[in-house]
Amino acid sequence: MDESRLKEKAAVKAIPYVPKEGFVGIGTGSTVKFLIKLLVEESRKYSDVTFVPTSLETMYLLNSGGLRTSTEFHGSIAIDIDGADEIDPNGNLIKGGGAALTREKIVAANSQKLIIIADQSKLVNKLGKFKVPVEILPFLAEQTIQNIENKGCKVTLRPENKNRSDNGNIVIDSDFGLIDNVQDIQTKLKMIPGVVEVGIFHGMTWKTIVGKNSGVEEINYK
Numbered sequence: 001m002d003e004s005r006l007k008e009k010a011a012v013k014a015i016p017y018v019p020k021e022g023f024v025g026i027g028t029g030s031t032v033k034f035l036i037k038l039l040v041e042e043s044r045k046y047s048d049v050t051f052v053p054t055s056l057e058t059m060y061l062l063n064s065g066g067l068r069t070s071t072e073f074h075g076s077i078a079i080d081i082d083g084a085d086e087i088d089p090n091g092n093l094i095k096g097g098g099a100a101l102t103r104e105k106i107v108a109a110n111s112q113k114l115i116i117i118a119d120q121s122k123l124v125n126k127l128g129k130f131k132v133p134v135e136i137l138p139f140l141a142e143q144t145i146q147n148i149e150n151k152g153c154k155v156t157l158r159p160e161n162k163n164r165s166d167n168g169n170i171v172i173d174s175d176f177g178l179i180d181n182v183q184d185i186q187t188k189l190k191m192i193p194g195v196v197e198v199g200i201f202h203g204m205t206w207k208t209i210v211g212k213n214s215g216v217e218e219i220n221y222k
């Protein structure tokens with residue numbers, strides 16, 4: 001089955017998890033766009049919900065569909081629904097293919113539950129075939145990239161029209177090969193001055209909803 005059809009199937013299954021009031025985090029990417037489309041179609045049901053968008057694009061799509069957003073509030077986000085680039089059997093993730101990793105991680109970290117929606121191609125036994133996105137400050141960027149490579153990876157630069165995050169920083173991709181200890185890599189990269197965020201999401205996922213040719217599978221972690 002076509003990959004985008006599988007993404008759509010996952011998004012459909014996520015709809016019952018969206019509460020009718022309070023704060024709901026909404027991720028970024030093509031899978032999440034299917035979710036937003038479904039929310040917009042039923043926007044009246046969500047008139048008491050404030051959505052917390054993880055990118056300007058997501059904010060625009062929600063607002064133009066008549067849904068309320070906020071990025072300035074105090075309180076708890078009940079559910080955050082986002083996509084992923086890779087998902088391992090423990091629900092650890094690589095994210096940031098769309099350069100939204102920093103806002104995505106902030107929203108995920110401040111949510112009670114993170115639900116990932118994806119097509120089956122995102123499930124892997126080990127993370128690392130997809131290069132780990134890293135957001136870095138433009139200040140002394142070349143030096144920061146050298147320090148990232150010194151941790152044992154090869155860095156690839158994105159094309160200039162696609163290498164900036166909504167925060168005005170640079171997003172690069174780091175190839176570590178298949179990663180044995182994701183937490184270790186995440187910590188090592190995060191400790192480098194100039195690194196804003198790392199696209200490894202360790203131990204954050206509550207549930208993954210996967211669109212497969214055979215149906216939709218829900219994988220629970222904790």
Ligand SMILES: O=C(CO)[C@H](O)[C@H](O)COP(=O)(O)O
Nearest residue numbers: 029030031083096097098100
């Ligand atoms: O992390 C992300 C954006 O920064 C996306 O969630 C990830 O790239 C998956 O995207 P898609 O749903 O288009 O496959």
